[in-house]
Amino acid sequence: MATNTHAHITTWVVAIILFVVALSLLKAGNAKATKIVQMVLRVFYILIIVTGWLLLHNTNYSGEHLLKSIVGIGVIGAMEVLLARKSKGKPTGAILGIFIVLLIVVLYLGFSLPLGIEWF
Numbered sequence: 716m717a718t719n720t721h722a723h724i725t726t727w728v729v730a731i732i733l734f735v736v737a738l739s740l741l742k743a744g745n746a747k748a749t750k751i752v753q754m755v756l757r758v759f760y761i762l763i764i765v766t767g768w769l770l771l772h773n774t775n776y777s778g779e780h781l782l783k784s785i786v787g788i789g790v791i792g793a794m795e796v797l798l799a800r801k802s803k804g805k806p807t808g809a810i811l812g813i814f815i816v817l818l819i820v821v822l823y824l825g826f827s828l829p830l831g832i833e834w835f
């Protein structure tokens with residue numbers, strides 16, 4: 716099973732870029748382009764989950780890897796909710812805060828766990 720984290724890293728980096736692009740398109744009022752970017756972004760959500768799952772399978776679903784994966788899914792959920800609220804014109808301050816905290820936690824857990832890069 717997968718032990719190489721490159722594919723997983725590629726998928727979440729692309730997703731975060733698409734997320735920022737979708738947010739700025741929304742801000743510019745370009746609803747059609749936002750929809751298209753959001754559809755591609757959703758494909759990348761699936762790719763993040765599949766590549767993460769392959770890594771998780773390799774760790775036998777052990778505690779901290781499972782926690783890392785759950786927080787990862789939380790990050791995806793926060794991106795989706797943030798875009799939905801913003802497109803409806805609802806306030807996004809709280810969910811933006813949640814997104815940033817979850818992202819920091821998942822990056823810390825990811826880069827401190829044994830597979831791939833170990834920065835912390």
Ligand code: HEM
Pocket residue numbers: 720721723724727730763764765766767768770771772774780783784785787788790791818821822824825826827828829830831832833
């Ligand atoms: C936007 C969401 C996500 C981000 C930003 C993210 C980030 C990361 C990072 C930074 C790493 C470490 C890579 C390395 O050390 O080379 C990693 C590894 C990993 N990710 Fe994710 N991830 C996300 C979503 C997910 C999801 C949804 C799952 C599970 C379904 C998952 C499961 C894993 C697993 C099992 C590892 C290996 C941990 C280890 O043993 O080192 N991730 N991820």
